[in-house]
Amino acid sequence: MRLSRYFLPVLKETPADAQIASHRLMLRAGMIKQQQAGIYSWLPLGFKVLKRIEQIVHEEQVRAGHIPLLMPTLQPADLWQESGRYDAYGPEMLRIKDRHGRDMLYGPTNEEMITDIFRSHVESYKSLPLTLYHIQWKFRDEVRPRFGVMRGREFLMKDGYNFDLTKEDALHAYNRHMVSYLRTYERMGLTAIPMRADSGPIGGDDTHEFLVLAETGESEVFYDAQVPDLKLGERRVDYDNRDEVAGICEEFTTLYARTDETHDEALFNAIPEERRRVGRGIEVGQIFYFGTKYSEAMGATVNTPDQGRVPVHMGSHGIGVSRLVGALIEANHDDKGIIWPEGVTPFHVGIVNLKQGDVSCDSACEALYRAFVEAGLEPLYDDRAERAGAKFATMDLIGLPWRITVGPRGIASGKVELTSRRTGESEEMTSEEAVEKVAAIYAAL
RNA sequence: CGGGGCGUAGCGCAGCCUGGUAGCGCGUCUGUUUUGGGUACAGAAGGUCGUGAGUUCGAAUCUCGCCGCCCCGACCA
Known part of the structure; x- marks a missing residue:
């Protein structure tokens, strides 16, 4: 969505x-x-x-x-x-x-x-x-x-x-x-x-x-x-x-x-x-x-x-x-x-685009979106023209357990950020690795 | 059902005491700006002040009734 x-x-x-x-x-x-x-x-x-x-x-x-x-x-x-x-x-x-x-x-x-x-x-x-x-x-x-x-x-x-x-x-x-x-x-x-x-x-x-x-x-x-x-x-x-x-x-x-x-x-x-x-x-x-x-x-x-x-x-x-x-x-x-447990979360993962309208950020987000759908998961992609703070605050509020942050800084080196809502810990990795990791978490439920 | 409180713009509130042209913040819309944790500027739209009656020249404001909602108790997936 x-x-x-x-x-x-x-x-x-x-x-x-x-x-x-x-x-x-x-x-x-x-x-x-x-x-x-x-x-x-x-x-x-x-x-x-x-x-x-x-x-x-x-x-x-x-x-x-x-x-x-x-x-x-x-x-x-x-x-x-x-x-x-x-x-x-x-x-x-x-x-x-x-x-x-x-x-x-x-x-x-x-x-x-x-x-x-x-x-x-x-x-x-x-x-x-x-x-x-x-x-x-x-x-x-x-x-x-x-x-x-x-x-x-x-x-x-x-x-x-x-x-x-x-x-x-x-x-x-x-x-x-x-x-x-x-x-x-x-x-x-x-x-x-x-x-x-x-x-x-x-x-x-x-x-x-x-x-x-x-x-x-x-x-x-x-x-x-x-x-x-x-x-x-x-x-x-x-x-x-x-x-x-x-x-x-x-x-x-x-x-x-x-x-x-x-x-x-x-x-x-x-x-x-x-x-x-x-x-x-x-x-x-x-x-x-x-x-x-x-x-x-x-x-x-x-x-x-x-x-x-x-x-x-x-x-x-x-x-x-x-x-x-x-x-x-x-x-x-x-x-x-909210912090949803994986078993009941309304969406499996949130995708935050920090620079909506930036060609490389937009296409990286679209690719992530497609990859999650193909993996049988439901992502929520924040594609609004809001600034970063508003997007993070919304994601934190609705409590999706996993969030992927896509910004110009990371994209330049081919990386996105995967963050756990529960622990707040973030990890940099490639898009492919992020999809794989999130998919594995849900597959284990 | 006993006790307490509240009802004013989508949300959060001020104004009521002491009656005299209905306000603020957020949100929304338009334009510009900004862009890694709720951005800034300018402009705009939006309210029969819960409802009915009364008092008054005049009621969001005072009086009474009604309705709705919240909290504390007694009761329940």
Whole structure:
């Protein structure tokens, strides 16, 4: 993409309404525009990041054997009356009437609807196990939306639902989700810690929240200093292997890590003092096992091998996709702007032409641009007639992890400069070497 | 939903107390200039001062209502 032809409305000054870093930077970098309290338009740069995150979530769900579908944002009230949540949910649920006076709602979650889909088409234990998920916009009419996309009213969420014959099977689904989530966050360059949590209104016995450590987090967290060092890394996971999956879950949940909701002072104090940590975290996902709560209420039953009929065991599992954009920035920024991890960056590399209109600089930039496109990468070429300072400031603000600087001085000796946004370190090399190096970095992801 | 604050040009703000022709910086547009970290000069465009009512000869300014937004708490992917 050529910046002169892109739509990137960056702001030099910080909008007064934004208090925390991610919100400020998303506005300044032209990623979002607020339309109402807690409701945002996603401008091209923000939309790109959102889509990258969504893509990673999809890939890891499919890898775990889960099946994508898409349910509507608007739901009929009667499904929720069946489960009893129409009255239980309260004013957080946005209720709407259509022209015929029928009661509808903008879905805050989809347990009822997915259960309806399941019961319409599944009759036999032979169809199990089954895990369906979608990534769709949700609406929760928060009393007080804040922190930009981290606490919006409208938000994009991946929500998945497992249907299993037995509790044991459902717990395997639970574990599968935990491992797939760990992998999802790691690919984004985030450390998200599973913490035992309260079940809240969704109900159920087993639940973990995934927290990204950040000072601006809304939850207080207590954890063993060794927990953030746990990594899934390169290991291959067979998601059908129950023992292996359970083993990984055990590895990641044995050390103490809890939110204030479930914090246990005595257990915490059993950790050696130098390893006790208290901090704050941003919740970016949650997994639940809730048994037959919805299947019983809504008649989602299957025939069993011994001629019986039983309600299925279920769980639901969510990742806050739009919230992750904010959480990623909270975890990756400095005073100049955003620093995207390679896994989610909107463009792979920025090309800065220090002397637009200079024949040798222009042609070197064009050649770099073509080379990156041919290598399957997306460059953002700042070809505006701005001076160097403005171009650097824009690149720093929008946070592309790699920048190539092309100027008359370097070009005279056949060199360009490759700079890491994270470390600020620069290296001189030929254009070919720069393309090769950047391509190798992304190929290794 | 309790408490606090704000609404004046695209963005950031001053003016309001003490009513009298609506201003500044940035951005935008035109021209010149400059060119390795948000450049300089000259000119231009852009505002029913959130909204409705009231007081007044006269309201951005005073009074009341409404709407919107932000912050702190209680609640949540």
